[in-house]
Amino acid sequence: MRIGDVATATCLETQAIRFYERKGLLPPPGRSPNGYRVYDAATITRLEFIRSGQGAGLTLAEIATVLAVRDEGDTxxxxxxxxxxxxxxxxxxxxxxxxxxxxxxxxxxxxxxxxxxxxxxxxxxxxxxxxxxxxxxx
Incomplete structure (x- = not known):
């Protein structure tokens, strides 16, 4: 799915999604032959987690540490x-x-x-x- 689809599914602006990419909270997306970003369903789950973490008062740096633990395969x-x-x-x-x-x-x-x-x-x-x-x- 493309960035607009992800934005619609998560109620986020495309700029926010790109920001999270730059901050390393999202893995670099794949690219289609024409250069468009291509995301999978896991991206939506990850963005929803980021927003929930922020809602709980966690900073993006703190959320990044949680994601890093998960990315290492640990709970x-x-x-x-x-x-x-x-x-x-x-x-x-x-x-x-x-x-x-x-x-x-x-x-x-x-x-x-x-x-x-x-x-x-x-x-x-x-x-x-x-x-x-x-x-x-x-």
């Missing part, structure tokens, strides 16, 4: 589990960071309700986000 399940476990730990870390940011923003917004813009000095730039001890300095 990549343990490797995928390790990647997903690390990804989940990253999500938890980011959630903690976002909760801390939420608290900081709430504090600053509440603080802005108690401050008078007329009391803000040029040196402070904006006393809402100036550290509290600095905000008291005239």
């Amino acid at each position: 990549p399940c343990a490797h995928v589990r390790a990647l997903l476990t690390a990804k989940l730990a990253d999500v938890h870390t980011r959630q903690r960071q976002l909760r801390a940011l939420e608290t900081e923003l709430d504090t600053l917004i509440r603080r802005s309700d108690t401050l008078d813009p007329a009391d803000c000095t040029d040196a402070q730039i904006c006393h809402i986000i100036t550290p509290e001890q600095d905000a008291k300095i005239p």
